[in-house]
């Protein structure tokens with residue numbers, strides 16, 4: 001798909017912020033914005049299994065658009081899918097158990113189980129449903145906001161494939177790292193190669209920006225992070241961008257979200273990512289100092305603030321935008337996904353407040369530059 005196959009974009013704030021260009025207002029979107037906190041999503045979910053929604057482009061388009069229709073204040077849409085579609089494409093079965101989350105009936109137990117994974121994955125075929133959903137959604141958006149694509153990062157996906165679902169301490173996947181380092185690297189590299197092809201395919205289908213989720217980055221020590229996460233997320237941004245260039249596709253901005261990996265901030269800012277997404281344990285002023293304006297920062301309100309009063313939400317948003325304090329290189333988001341029991345009215349309050357405060361701060365910064 002080429003740019004001319006889609007309606008022209010009317011709001012490019014987030015793309016400009018990602019590229020380091022000034023914005024007249026701070027852009028905002030919410031991780032997991034399409035999901036269970038919305039009654040309209042729960043209604044679709046009552047009729048269809050989770051992965052059926054992912055695999056049916058018309059349903060994926062419908063739920064991707066639900067938050068965009070409800071909140072005209074959102075500055076981006078994110079394609080409805082899941083990070084676990086990659087383990088599925090590699091041949092592992094994954095189910096989504098209501099109220100429990102993902103479950104792998106036959107996870108990888110020892111390296112011998114890697115023989116159960118496909119030796120080569122036809123990404124174009126196995127994940128064609130994601131690409132179709134992206135193209136359909138991009139058209140249905142009618143240029144209202146940019147469409148984001150995403151993938152899980154290799155370490156987080158490896159951990160799910162070995163733990164077989166959620167886990168408190170990741171001891172099974174860490175056993176691999178400390179007993180079978182060679183095979184662990186082999187698995188991480190295999191995932192990396194598939195992820196790169198998958199992300200390029202998303203851009204070809206119409207994704208305008210990409211986010212990589214290393215949701216379990218913070219479970220690793222700084223040293224293990226540099227051995228088992230960093231080399232692979234680094235490869236992903238450089239190889240995705242060089243492949244996009246070779247294939248004459250748009251070189252879209254890329255975001256890295258390593259939850260809990262505060263120690264890696266400076267290193268991450270020297271890779272070829274455009275945006276670093278921060279969790280709420282990181283102080284904005286510290287993040288700005290450490291990353292030195294080399295990247296755009298995204299985040300980082302504690303998702304639980306959305307359970308607070310209107311005053312608390314407003315106070316936190318104001319403090320956060322003032323601390324990131326710029327009309328450049330900043331995208332508002334939560335520090336992790338929105339929680340399923342949040343009241344959608346509080347999301348509205350949050351988004352409206354971001355618009356209001358974002359405009360004020362941008363004006364103030366502009367004014368102080370003119371003086």
Ligand SMILES: Cc1c2[nH]c(c1CCC(=O)O)Cc1[nH]c(c(CCC(=O)O)c1C)Cc1[nH]c(c(CCC(=O)O)c1C)Cc1[nH]c(c(C)c1CCC(=O)O)C2
Nearest residue numbers: 031032033034035078079080081082083101102213215337
């Ligand atoms: C770790 C991870 C997963 N999936 C994802 C991550 C990385 C982000 C993060 O750290 O939160 C990413 C994801 N999952 C989903 C999206 C869709 C787009 C969006 O709105 O952000 C995205 C970007 C839909 C989803 N993925 C899931 C749901 C709910 C499933 C349901 O309806 O039963 C949705 C809407 C299920 C899911 N999928 C996963 C878990 C652990 C769960 C269960 C717990 C939970 O819901 O948070 C794996």
